[in-house]
Amino acid sequence: MRARDLLTDFPTVTLDTPVLDAARLLADQDLPGLIVVDESGLPFSILAGTQVLQLAVPTYCQDDPALARVVDEAHADTFLHAMTGQTVRRALPGRPHELPVTDPDATVLEIAALMARTRTPLVAVVSEGRLQGAVTLQTLMDRMLGS
Amino acid sequence: MRARDLLTDFPTVTLDTPVLDAARLLADQDLPGLIVVDESGLPFSILAGTQVLQLAVPTYCQDDPALARVVDEAHADTFLHAMTGQTVRRALPGRPHELPVTDPDATVLEIAALMARTRTPLVAVVSEGRLQGAVTLQTLMDRMLGS
Numbered sequence: 001m002r003a004r005d006l007l008t009d010f011p012t013v014t015l016d017t018p019v020l021d022a023a024r025l026l027a028d029q030d031l032p033g034l035i036v037v038d039e040s041g042l043p044f045s046i047l048a049g050t051q052v053l054q055l056a057v058p059t060y061c062q063d064d065p066a067l068a069r070v071v072d073e074a075h076a077d078t079f080l081h082a083m084t085g086q087t088v089r090r091a092l093p094g095r096p097h098e099l100p101v102t103d104p105d106a107t108v109l110e111i112a113a114l115m116a117r118t119r120t121p122l123v124a125v126v127s128e129g130r131l132q133g134a135v136t137l138q139t140l141m142d143r144m145l146g147s
Numbered sequence: 148m149r150a151r152d153l154l155t156d157f158p159t160v161t162l163d164t165p166v167l168d169a170a171r172l173l174a175d176q177d178l179p180g181l182i183v184v185d186e187s188g189l190p191f192s193i194l195a196g197t198q199v200l201q202l203a204v205p206t207y208c209q210d211d212p213a214l215a216r217v218v219d220e221a222h223a224d225t226f227l228h229a230m231t232g233q234t235v236r237r238a239l240p241g242r243p244h245e246l247p248v249t250d251p252d253a254t255v256l257e258i259a260a261l262m263a264r265t266r267t268p269l270v271a272v273v274s275e276g277r278l279q280g281a282v283t284l285q286t287l288m289d290r291m292l293g294s
Binding site: 023026032048053054061062065069071076077079080108112113114115118119138142 | 218220268
């Protein structure tokens with residue numbers, strides 16, 4: 001069993017996608033994360049669901065739990081909407097050291113090791129200069145346990 | 148909106164649960180992660196889905212992509228089954244610095260910051276010495292975007 005046997009079509013966002021639209025895509029389709037593509041359609045970054053959420057959390061709240069606690073409930077409820085107009089490009093932190101990207105020949109073990117190492121429940125599969133789709137943690141687990 | 152308004156019942160595993168059963172629970176119920184409880188029923192660790200997968204990936208493959216590549220397809224396909232009999236206790240790495248655990252009063256922003264900081268799409272809610280349930284990334288996103 002190789003990456004090509006586990007491929008699913010996977011929606012992408014671009015650097016110019018509004019953060020709110022990216023969050024909505026993740027929530028509406030119950031995705032494990034998002035693939036951010038560059039101008040050539042190749043993965044620029046791959047974000048776990050928690051990292052998509054992180055795009056919208058004010059930086060001062062991410063590092064210090066005490067600061068998140070002082071924001072009152074009414075403002076806390078609407079923090080996501082404070083991102084209106086903000087794009088993925090502006091909210092994205094630096095590119096990670098290693099992207100969870102592989103080729104169609106990758107084995108189940110290679111995909112699993114890549115997901116574990118990058119802590120991303122989603123691996124993009126690229127070949128012939130094109131994004132071919134993705135392998136999700138759910139698909140990988142289902143196929144491994146079903147076999 | 149507070150953690151208590153977003154609570155869902157969430158299955159738990161113990162340190163003595165076999166890794167294969169933990170993986171099956173995650174896959175069958177399409178969970179974002181697992182709560183590992185100690186003898187008193189309180190969270191000992193909280194694992195993202197990728198960390199549950201990591202329990203089953205041989206250590207030598209996690210750090211070095213080249214080593215995962217040399218394992219042939221037939222052996223790679225069955226690596227999860229090589230964990231038969233292994234318990235969560237034996238496979239679990241050291242306890243993380245910060246567990247995604249909060250109280251029923253936590254606001255949406257506190258929960259989001261905690262998920263982002265710990266990179267876990269799942270926060271356990273504890274009060275009065277008991278695990279009350281969990282807030283998932285999916286529930287949080289749905290409620291924030293729906294409001």
